[in-house]
Amino acid sequence: MSAKKILVVYYSQSGQMHDIADQFCTSFSADSSYVVSYEQLKPVTGFPFPWSAFSFFNAFPETFKEKPIALQPFSNNIMGDYDLVILAYQPWFLTPSPVISSFLQTEEGKQLLTGKKVVTLIGCRNMWLGAQEKVKKRLAAVGAKIIANIALVDKSPNVVSVVTILRWLLWGKKEKWWILPAAGVSEADVAMCATYGAMTKAALEMDKLNDLQQSLNEKGAVEIVPELVLMEKRGQRSFSIWSGFVGGKPIGSAARNARVYLFMFLLPTAVFILSPLLMIVSALMLRLKRDELMADVEYYKGNGPLTPPRGL
Numbered sequence: 001m002s003a004k005k006i007l008v009v010y011y012s013q014s015g016q017m018h019d020i021a022d023q024f025c026t027s028f029s030a031d032s033s034y035v036v037s038y039e040q041l042k043p044v045t046g047f048p049f050p051w052s053a054f055s056f057f058n059a060f061p062e063t064f065k066e067k068p069i070a071l072q073p074f075s076n077n078i079m080g081d082y083d084l085v086i087l088a089y090q091p092w093f094l095t096p097s098p099v100i101s102s103f104l105q106t107e108e109g110k111q112l113l114t115g116k117k118v119v120t121l122i123g124c125r126n127m128w129l130g131a132q133e134k135v136k137k138r139l140a141a142v143g144a145k146i147i148a149n150i151a152l153v154d155k156s157p158n159v160v161s162v163v164t165i166l167r168w169l170l171w172g173k174k175e176k177w178w179i180l181p182a183a184g185v186s187e188a189d190v191a192m193c194a195t196y197g198a199m200t201k202a203a204l205e206m207d208k209l210n211d212l213q214q215s216l217n218e219k220g221a222v223e224i225v226p227e228l229v230l231m232e233k234r235g236q237r238s239f240s241i242w243s244g245f246v247g248g249k250p251i252g253s254a255a256r257n258a259r260v261y262l263f264m265f266l267l268p269t270a271v272f273i274l275s276p277l278l279m280i281v282s283a284l285m286l287r288l289k290r291d292e293l294m295a296d297v298e299y300y301k302g303n304g305p306l307t308p309p310r311g312l
């Protein structure tokens with residue numbers, strides 16, 4: 001019997017997403033009946049890492065609007081017929097990062113994914129729900145089926161992870177410092193991906209995919225905090241307005257730069273003010289509209305259908 005083919009398509013600035021994908025593939029790579037190939041996507045014009053504050057916020061409008069960017073040519077052998085495609089990605093501004101979003105819009109990407117089984121691996125701060133909805137739509141459009149989603153987040157409180165991720169992304173400092181924990185997904189959570197990979201492999205081999213997501217969730221593959229659902233809903237709505245406003249002027253123009261600076265000031269301020277406020281609102285909602293909020297949480301723990309209960 002010929003070996004089963006697995007393709008890992010990923011992008012990573014710091015290497016975190018690569019480590020997550022690597023852990024997930026442990027059991028597949030150790031089994032000679034599988035061939036695992038990695039395709040690291042690269043943009044033609046790279047994004048800085050660490051970022052300057054300006055370049056970070058300047059990337060927002062086009063990212064949020066999922067405007068495709070040019071990617072470097074893919075490897076010659078990427079266009080094979082795969083038994084499983086692992087899409088390992090990170091959200092940027094509540095949207096799949098531009099490299100991933102562009103890949104999903106290329107003809108090669110669409111062709112490669114058509115009718116395939118897909119595992120989505122997410123490595124982020126803590127807001128991935130809307131990005132996954134956007135990925136789900138693109139995958140559904142080519143008849144690809146998500147068999148499992150694993151969303152790894154930074155489990156520190158929301159305002160703490162805003163500080164630590166900005167320290168990491170803007171200054172390159174990921175390690176813990178003073179009262180601040182290390183930024184990003186914890187090593188233990190990354191290591192846990194090997195278990196998620198083994199569970200996925202077993203489910204594929206026994207053709208028991210229906211219960212897979214539920215079993216993964218029981219092990220912590222997707223954990224959803226109700227107040228972050230509320231926060232992300234508000235974020236998606238305000239980002240769609242702000243991306244139109246900041247992106248409404250040509251890149252490099254004085255008017256655009258001024259709008260980027262305004263956004264740079266307002267976004268962190270909003271997070272710091274909204275975060276504690278939403279904790280209170282969601283505690284209230286959990287009492288008053290518990291069923292609705294829990295229905296949202298259940299929806300985002302699964303992989304379909306395509307319409308969230310009350311929209312993101």
Ligand SMILES: Cc1cc2nc3c(=O)[nH]c(=O)nc-3n(C[C@H](O)[C@H](O)[C@H](O)COP(=O)(O)O)c2cc1C
Pocket residue numbers: 011012013014015016017018056059090091092093094095123124125126127128165169
């Ligand atoms: C421009 C930018 C925007 C980001 N926006 C989000 C976001 O909306 N939600 C989130 O949870 N994480 C966000 N992150 C964190 C990333 O999802 C990711 O965890 C981090 O960049 C490390 O990924 P890497 O593997 O590419 O190094 C953002 C990162 C960058 C660089």
